[in-house]
Amino acid sequence: MIIILKRNAEEAKVRQLCSELESMGLSIHASQGSDEHILGLVGDTKAVAESWVLAHPVVEACRRVSEPYKKANRKFHPEDTVVQVGDTLIGGDKFAVIAGPCSVESPEQITEVARRVKAAGSSLLRGGAFKPRTSPYSFQGMRAEGLTLLEHAREQVGSPIVTEVMNTEHLPLFENVDLIQVGARNMQNFELLKAVGRMNKPVLLKRGLANTLEEFVMSAEYIMAEGNEQVILCERGIRTFETSMRNTLDISAVPMLKRMTHLPVVIDPSHAAGIAWMVEPLAKAAVAVGADGLMIEVHNDPPRAKCDGAQSLTPDAFDALMEQLKPQLTFFGKTLN
Amino acid sequence: MIIILKRNAEEAKVRQLCSELESMGLSIHASQGSDEHILGLVGDTKAVAESWVLAHPVVEACRRVSEPYKKANRKFHPEDTVVQVGDTLIGGDKFAVIAGPCSVESPEQITEVARRVKAAGSSLLRGGAFKPRTSPYSFQGMRAEGLTLLEHAREQVGSPIVTEVMNTEHLPLFENVDLIQVGARNMQNFELLKAVGRMNKPVLLKRGLANTLEEFVMSAEYIMAEGNEQVILCERGIRTFETSMRNTLDISAVPMLKRMTHLPVVIDPSHAAGIAWMVEPLAKAAVAVGADGLMIEVHNDPPRAKCDGAQSLTPDAFDALMEQLKPQLTFFGKTLN
Amino acid sequence: MIIILKRNAEEAKVRQLCSELESMGLSIHASQGSDEHILGLVGDTKAVAESWVLAHPVVEACRRVSEPYKKANRKFHPEDTVVQVGDTLIGGDKFAVIAGPCSVESPEQITEVARRVKAAGSSLLRGGAFKPRTSPYSFQGMRAEGLTLLEHAREQVGSPIVTEVMNTEHLPLFENVDLIQVGARNMQNFELLKAVGRMNKPVLLKRGLANTLEEFVMSAEYIMAEGNEQVILCERGIRTFETSMRNTLDISAVPMLKRMTHLPVVIDPSHAAGIAWMVEPLAKAAVAVGADGLMIEVHNDPPRAKCDGAQSLTPDAFDALMEQLKPQLTFFGKTLN
Amino acid sequence: MIIILKRNAEEAKVRQLCSELESMGLSIHASQGSDEHILGLVGDTKAVAESWVLAHPVVEACRRVSEPYKKANRKFHPEDTVVQVGDTLIGGDKFAVIAGPCSVESPEQITEVARRVKAAGSSLLRGGAFKPRTSPYSFQGMRAEGLTLLEHAREQVGSPIVTEVMNTEHLPLFENVDLIQVGARNMQNFELLKAVGRMNKPVLLKRGLANTLEEFVMSAEYIMAEGNEQVILCERGIRTFETSMRNTLDISAVPMLKRMTHLPVVIDPSHAAGIAWMVEPLAKAAVAVGADGLMIEVHNDPPRAKCDGAQSLTPDAFDALMEQLKPQLTFFGKTLN
Secondary structure: OEEEEOOOOOHHHHHHHHHHHHOOOOEEEEEEOOOOEEEEEEOOOOOOOHHHHHOOOOEEEEEOOOOOOOOOEHHHOOOOOOEEEOOEEEEOOEEEEEEEOOEOOOHHHHHHHHHHHHHHOOOEEEOEOOOOOOOOOOOOOOOHHHHHHHHHHHHHHOOOEEEEOOOHHHHHHHOOOOEEEEOHHHOOOHHHHHHHHOOOOOEEEEOOOOOOHHHHHHHHHHHHHOOOOOEEEEEOOEOOOOOOOOOEOEOOHHHHHHHHEOOOEEEOHHHHHOOHHHHHHHHHHHHHHOOOEEEEEEOOOHHHOOOOHHHOEOHHHHHHHHHHHHHHHHHOOOEEO | OEEEEOOOOOHHHHHHHHHHHHHOOOEEEEEEOOOOEEEEEEOOOOOOOHHHHHOOOOEEEEEOOOOOOOOOEHHHOOOOOOEEEOOEEEEOOEEEEEEEOOEOOOHHHHHHHHHHHHHHOOOEEEOEOOOOOOOOOOOOOOOHHHHHHHHHHHHHHOOOEEEEOOOHHHHHHHOOOOEEEEOHHHOOOHHHHHHHHOOOOOEEEEOOOOOOHHHHHHHHHHHHHOOOOOEEEEEOOEOOOOOOOOOEOEOOHHHHHHHHEOOOEEEOHHHHHOOHHHHHHHHHHHHHHOOOEEEEEEOOOHHHOOOOHHHOEOHHHHHHHHHHHHHHHHHOOOEEO | OEEEEOOOOOHHHHHHHHHHHHOOOOEEEEEEOOOOEEEEEEOOOOOOOHHHHHOOOOEEEEEOOOOOOOOOEHHHOOOOOOEEEOOEEEEOOEEEEEEEOOEOOOHHHHHHHHHHHHHHOOOEEEOEOOOOOOOOOOOOOOOHHHHHHHHHHHHHHOOOEEEEEOOHHHHHHHOOOOEEEEOHHHOOOHHHHHHHHOOOOOEEEEOOOOOOHHHHHHHHHHHHHOOOOOEEEEEOOEOOOOOOOOOEOEOOHHHHHHHHEOOOEEEOHHHHHOOHHHHHHHHHHHHHHOOOEEEEEEOOOHHHOOOOHHHOEOHHHHHHHHHHHHHHHHHOOOEEO | OEEEEOOOOOHHHHHHHHHHHHOOOOEEEEEEOOOOEEEEEEOOOOOOOHHHHHOOOOEEEEEOOOOOOOOOEHHHOOOOOOEEEOOEEEEOOEEEEEEEOOEOOOHHHHHHHHHHHHHHOOOEEEOEOOOOOOOOOOOOOOOHHHHHHHHHHHHHHOOOEEEEOOOHHHHHHHOOOOEEEEOHHHOOOHHHHHHHHOOOOOEEEEOOOOOOHHHHHHHHHHHHHOOOOOEEEEEOOEOOOOOOOOOEOEOOHHHHHHHHEOOOEEEOHHHHHOOHHHHHHHHHHHHHHOOOEEEEEEOOOHHHOOOOHHHOEOHHHHHHHHHHHHHHHHHOOOEEO
């Protein structure tokens, strides 16, 4: 960490700051010019909050040099992490497609979609039981009953299941879920992150709509700091000024996250654009840029979907998409599993 | 709600869409020109999700005309809501200042700050016990013990207490809190909103960093829809591209929220800028624009604060600020209480 | 266009608004419910400004239904426009790579880079002569002399040249430039757009850092409305909250712009990320998503580049990139030319 | 400037970088820890581009410590600059109101509005002659004729005139304009900035819709570096995700710009919100926060305004606003002139 001192900072106060820093086990390299007086802190600054430094009256500015995350940091863990969900591997050269409806709506619907997306080549089944909705008057999901229907679909079809948890109190209901999703709106629900960090289950963490990549990785770090290192990062579109689409896919997040961390990164093109016809080009871009997987919404009857119908593919459209992606995955050296 | 149909939409499918809409109790006014075919829906469209409409294959676009919120809507409740916390009123011409440290750190610290901010003219005491922090390695608050210290400070000094809840499981600990705060990162933690909506206690709801005002009001609507109409809205800065401050205060939110809703609106200038010297000009702007209150961070020793020291006023600086605000409040016709 | 009237709007004033609209050649379909009174305008609303409508005292809101652009609109011109620059075609299934240094710095530098990028497979040579820089103290380009050096490099190497114009007064100097670039900061320099619209030369228009796609297309429309329909759109990254990269590539812009317009769309991965090692994954994503070309910065000695060295590839790295892109272009059915 | 070197950077290359920096007249203070190797540059780093530093293969990151602006910097010019336009002073404790229509539309319109706004207490007359419009099909202003009408209104009424220039080629027409405006979309039209910097006339520079305050000040620096130090900064709203208003007023820009620079800062509440009823609360906030002036749109017949009618006050509404602002200015110690 680097601390830039104010011009004409009182020397006694600077010395006091230095001794506080030294008492935290840091050593200090000062460089003083005509205009600038800079302190370089050497040692483990992870626990030194920038706001704490900035509150000192002699400090003009402060900049962190080393990353504030450790367990997720590729510098300390150069190999790719490969996360296993059931028999499916995600990460390294293993690519997985997660598909299914936005919401679980009925036993027939979820089982039928599960069958179709598995036949098309996806290996994990998604389906929302607890649904975060902007309006209290919108469909809130089938909740516990939805989880039961997902488990039933898994029994029938054989695909591990992925579904979102919104609240720590619901976690006991998620015992039989294979991959627990933390949604974009809960990316900084820190108590929830800690709770899933204490579980022995892989977690799919979605990026918040207006969060930086560092904040995203820090949320993964919350989970990992509790002992659960099976985290998959999911980019699902960020909020921008654009109005012709729901969100804007940040494709650059994939190479940057893979440089910052060793965790697998998947792309959700359905939520990113919010428009069914855009899923295909964005899915292709995701494969080309090096993503480890895709999360795609498929509904048997999109115009009657209880949520997000506009972005859902029909099973036939999903078949067609998978037929295009398979040779592309081979071309780019990835193994679909 | 207005639905714009695709050019050359198949007539049978349009008829099918119309009958689905009519079966939801809506009546339809169609207007068809050479280029455009538009359906105007008349009736209660609150439960008609835009995404559902957009999923229909004949639909090009759809726009909501009436607001999706009802209980918070000023159109149906023209008078200002005045929220009472202890003996303090917020709303109408009653103005209140909420002050205290970012975090409760010790019995001496919280009681000392409580005494000073009360003497200066604030009526409610803030202090964080459960702290949402970006990093798992930062101070997470004194948690339950912090709540006890807050209650003790209230006993000593007499100010009602305001503190943040991060998780539904912690709510039983908040029984003795006077005003429950839902923080910016939890603005769309819908399960938490429902839970505080079932309590019989006023709620201070902070706006998320990248949320629209409509989304903000919809989160208030979540609380109100459960029966709790004692909601105070708090604007605390939004995320923009600016780097010289932590966030950007959206001062326009005050008049716009007061037009959209009947709820009181307070401003938190401390979090908005993240810089102590900016609190004074922003607080003045808040009074002039018509806010109903202020939430200000005060710490007895900012350079040693465990969080957000850079934005905390000393008790002396807070005294000086209040001396400036008092005549300004009188000038603008507000009563400090 | 749809106009939503205020509740209780005075009828005489509504009639007056309607007759003003009718006098502009529009016909009006009204639909009135218990809560809402809506006017649907039918006819050519391109010249009806939303701000004009909103200024009427009876109007609550107004929404445009049909696109405000005409010449660029794919609805009226379904086939892809293919732009020719020298012998190179861009658009349809023809793919072109534009490469060269950020700035022209010396005769040796530009000719050497020109030779290398042509040998690697790019067909157009870029190089900045007039440079838009945030600071007046930064290198402003070689200006007129830079144009001469570019022409000289073209003579030696044979590649058509692409360079940015910043001011209408400089346009006479651009007579011998093959493809005129309008930069991101000038996307809404409307006088410049009109001036290049009166030239008989293809134009590469870059998207502004915080502009919507509709605004971008409207700027193309400015050029086209003057008679010049040879416009290439270039997405080069938008400003977001992310700090680990300079800008964020909006890959979704490609399919959306190609649906909105019939113009070719190229991607500039160098400016999008501002980091040399990110050019490769982003270029691959651009090919996969369906872009018609790439614009890539190459410098013979990046650490000594006068601007944007951090994002410039060396000629060797560019060779390696092109070797990867060539089979990928074949895979996706594009012809490099 | 601080340079953070890569771990394991080759020593020979580091020495080479250091000698290049030293040859630019900078001295270097190195601090090396177990994890980090940092160079602190001391001397005038204004001309050292960050992108140049970042291009060096041994550099991991680099941060500027001192501000990149000099003439605008309050550190080197602690007193407030007061700009004079005709007899009107702006800056220090002198407050001025600039008022008038968005566009000049006819001799009667501009003279009538000029008379009314002067009578109400504004001292400068605004009116657009050259209009930057998103659509080529919208009214583009009366252009040269509009300037003539403005001059005529000045002759009749006596107020100095303020109007926007969009192109360097038009500057000869602006010889008789009292205060030249550079609009938000031209904030980074660097050739235009240089050209107005060579004039001997005050300039009102508007902030771009998505520009940081540092970029804004750097654009002022462009003007000042050419010798013209009579620059007034104008905050007019920034682009955010909010959809209920056109832009979001960044009220914090006032205190921050006044700390960064010595230039006067005015607020344009009309463009900030784009809604007439919001002008009053935002104007009051601007006075309270310490702005040096206001720029307000007034039109004799808003529903028939050729542009921006929705945000224009009637002359009567402007009278009422000024009656409220006058005692407020006195309260805050400002002199209206």
